[in-house]
Amino acid sequence: MTEIELYINSYFGIVDANDLKIIGSLFKLTTIKKNDFLLKNGKCCDKLSFVQSGLLRMFIATDKKEVTQWISTKGYFSTDLASFVFDTPSRLSIQALVDSEVYSISKEDYKRIGVLVTKWHELEKLFIVRCFIMLEERIFSHLSMTADERYKLFFDNNKELFNQVPLQYIASMLGMTPETFSRIRKKQVL
Amino acid sequence: MTEIELYINSYFGIVDANDLKIIGSLFKLTTIKKNDFLLKNGKCCDKLSFVQSGLLRMFIATDKKEVTQWISTKGYFSTDLASFVFDTPSRLSIQALVDSEVYSISKEDYKRIGVLVTKWHELEKLFIVRCFIMLEERIFSHLSMTADERYKLFFDNNKELFNQVPLQYIASMLGMTPETFSRIRKKQVL
DNA sequence: ATTTCCTCTTGACAAAAATCAAGAAATCAC
DNA sequence: GTGATTTCTTGATTTTTGTCAAGAGGAAAT
Incomplete structure (x- = not known):
């Protein structure tokens, strides 16, 4: 099994090897350089992605600050679901x-899965x-x-995430300031 | 159209009148008296409900307090989804x-919908x-x-919710104490 | 009506978290 | 490696929110 087939299998529980092949073949592996964007807010999100390696930060820019909604690690999906499904400009x-x-x-291609694989909608649900x-x-x-x-x-x-990403992003994702985050860490060590 | 058919139609966007009838017929209207439980935590949640009238509070009891997760008003669905879908004891x-x-x-009956109505899984998704x-x-x-x-x-x-339910539940649902909630309200009036 | 219970409000205080500012540490670019 | 930039830490302070306790007000029960 290819890596993507393994994902699909583990996340959607598809057992039929043939279906798995079909779905897997519709996903394309691409690389993103550090700091590059998979999606910029305002654009319509036209693809759904699974992280094969690396780390993606999903955030919403407000007037005051950037709010990190989630950090996607290996295996997580990453998309602005509202934008992807309903063709609206993305906020993420x-x-x-x-x-x-x-x-x-x-x-x-995403739409085609539903046609090609009967059980898809149920599994995706x-x-x-x-x-x-x-x-x-x-x-x-x-x-x-x-x-x-x-x-x-x-x-x-x-x-494992804590020595891979700027901690301020984790702080934001947990709903606190970097300063509060830092002080909590200090207490934990002692 | 019956009331339940209207819901199904507006939430799931089913156009076929026949499908609508089938699905609608599987839902049964029942009444719940004030303070009675639709679901008690620990039991497995064996049904999915839509509010036709009244108000349902969904909450999780912790050792310290009850945390109100959501208050379902007319049209909202109400269930412990984790328990309903995966047959685990409910926390809600x-x-x-x-x-x-x-x-x-x-x-x-819920499982039967998927068999009876081809598009169901897609719409439910x-x-x-x-x-x-x-x-x-x-x-x-x-x-x-x-x-x-x-x-x-x-x-x-x-x-409309604010003069129908104890405010402490709204406070909890918004992640604050009743006291903080009360003080915020006071400021708003002035 | 009056008692009881529940909910909401208020005050005084404590704790938690945010802000501001400065400096240290780590990372990046050349 | 050196300098520049970014990230993290720390302290001082303010703001926000929680806690505890008391009491007011309303609704429900007897």
Whole structure:
């Protein structure tokens, strides 16, 4: 199995080898240099990507600051879903934090999957349900935890990220300032 | 068209009248008395419901407090999606804040929709994508706004809710204490 | 009506987090 | 390697939010 077939298989649970081949063949591997953009806000997002290697930062620029919504690591998908699905201008920008490789599918090819693979919509639905549940979890963390607790929770589950990306982005993604983030880290060490 | 058919049509965009009838017939209208539970945490959530009238509070009980995740008003769906889709014990409890009516579908009948209506999975996928986008928006509000700003945003979009439910639940849902909520309200009036 | 319960408000205070400013440390470009 | 830039840390201070406690107001029950 190719790498992309493995992803599709693990995320969408497709068992049929033939379907897997079809879908996999529609994704194209491309590289993005550090600091380059996979998507700039304002443009319509015309592709869906999976991170094969590297790191992508998804952020929204406000008048005051940039808000990092998520950092996609190997295996995560990366797109402005609203823009991709409903053809609206994207609010998200997506930028590579290091040289990265992504498997991307164009909107046209994406639409073709549904035609070619009967079970696709059902499997994709389950995939999005899982994403939905992750977001619910994240909202819960903001409703019920302090910055300190959110830090610990995220750190425990994503240790490897902390020496790969500027910490200010993780801080933003967890809803705190870099200063607060730094002070929390200091406490953890002692 | 019956009320439930109207919902299905507006949320899932089904055009075929026959499909609509089929799906609509699988939902059963039931009533829930004020303070009664549609779902108690720990049980497996075996149905998916749409609010026809009334108000449902979805909350998670922690050791310290109850965290209100969302209040479902007319037209919203209400379920513990993780529990419903993956047959796990639910973390959410769902309780009626006033006498309410819901259209519910059992898990078995829900599964049958996919068989009976070819386009169902695709339409449902789009529905969940819209839910996903709403949650992304909500997370953004926690990453970039103060309690004050979150209050204003929510108030502007949900004025009618404020004289129907205990305000403490709205406070919780917005991630602040009842006291902070009360003080923000006081400032708004002046 | 009055008692009880629940919700909301208010004040005083404590804790958490943001802001501002400066400097250290690390990284990047040449 | 050296200088320039970016990122991180730290301190001082302010703002925001939470906590605790008391009381007011309303709704529901008896």
